[in-house]
Amino acid sequence: MSSDVILVIVVGTALAFDFTNGFHDTANVVATSISTGAARPQVAIGFASLLNFAGAFISISVAATVANDVVSADVITPTVVFAGLIGAIAWNLITWWLGLPSSSSHALIGGVVGSAVAAAGFDAVIAEGLVGKVLIPALVAPILAFVVAGLSIALIYRVVARQRPGTVTRGFRYGQIVSGGLLALAHGTNDAQKTMGIITLALIANGSLAANADPPLWVIAASATAIALGTYSGGWRIIKTTGTRIIKMDAAQGFSSQGAGAAVILASTHFGFPLSTTHVINGGVMGAGAAKRVSAVRWGVAGNIVVAWLLTLPAAAAIGALAYGLTRIFGTGALGPVLVTLASISLIAALFARRAQKGAPVPASSG
Amino acid sequence: MIATIVEGKELLETVVYSTVAGVGITVVFSIAIWGVGRFADLNREERSLAAGAAVAVAGLALAVTAAAVVIGIVVMTSK
Secondary structure (H helix, E strand, C coil), X not given: CHHHHHHHHHHHXXXXXXXXXXXXXXXXXXXXXXXXXXXXXXXXXXXHHHHHHHHHHHCCCCXXXXXXXXXXXXXXXXXXXXXXXHHHHHHHHHHHHCCCXXXXXXXXXXXXXXXXXXXXXXXXXXXXXXXHHHHHHHHHHHHHHHHHHHHHHHHHHHHCCCCCHHHHHHHHHHHHHHHHHHHHHHHHHHHHHHHHHHHHHHHHHCCCCCCCCCCCHHHHHHHHHHHHHHHHHCCHHHHHHHHHHCCCCCHHHHHHHHHHHHHHHHHHHHCCCCCCHHHHHHHHHHHHHHHHCHHHCCHHHHHHHHHHHHHHHHHHHHHHHHHHHHHHHCCCCCHHHHHHHHHHHHHHHXXXXXXXXXXXXXXXXXX | CHHHHCCHHHHHHHHHHHHHHHHHHHHHHHHXXXXXXXXXXXXXXXXXXXXXXXXXXXXXXXXXHHHHHHHHHHHHHCC
């Protein structure tokens, strides 16, 4: 009975994480389309939501990668998964609050690593997987997107140099509908699967599913719905940062950054390197800005984003470990997860209430 | 040690494929825009043969872009 209660809490928490992943990460995918005027905000968000929903059904092959390759499966329990999710959600909300694009994927990995270490010590971490599948791609992907977007925009400007600005802008805005769509689909495919994997692991750890089982259809559908709803709910603070505060971009820059992002994600996926869409698109945006004029990039804002990237894994791990420790104070039953959940919900509600008193967050219509 | 953790060849291939695909597709699409722009200009100047060639270049570039997008989706769905 107690383990079933914990499982229900874990599933609910995982879907909550998926929701925050949607409004936090997918904002990065649509930000460039919105800021260049390629699509109206509500249309871009709705389009991205649909493609995220569709993307979640495309593949289930990487659903369990996050936990299988980073922490030892022996130490995974529903409580470890729960604490890891709390770490990821907390870091997602903190960076959302500050308007910083950080990686939900790395927050999830960091949270699970932290809670696993708290549960079983550092031997629980598969160092090879953490370095080879998380840290090195985390370094390579944004730099690659930066270079590809920079090269692209330099060549694009040469090709269309003598054309009428109106024709060029209209053309690249049409192009952005496709490049933005590809990014949204890639995001749904990659990120919704991480939630599916986490729920599946919790089901296996609870004995509700056989080992190595694929995610059940209800898990896929629930994850797809949560990330799509999260996407539709906004993430306007991060849209503003990515779309206007790093560089003031034109349609060609928006297209080249999205094109570079899509190429890097697809090539990396093909070779099995999991990466963050957030890192890639922001690297692309900076590259597209720097290639036009180095001073066009607001390096102070870019520096804040880099700091958020660097902090994501250790910060989410620390919160995940803390959440595990708090949970275990109340024993191995359901009481710990229930109390930590209630405390988390109360804290989030208090923060939102305080925000509402001080003034509403950036409204959707201000896009 | 790093070499044993990450396959250097796969990483290099990722870099090469990303660069070729990312730069290639965006440049090809910009050629399509160039073709459309040239078509409009040449058509205004009533140079129909050159305008036809420009629109053919634009059509070809758009077809290549569309094919690349389809290949991208196939890669994504077959991972």
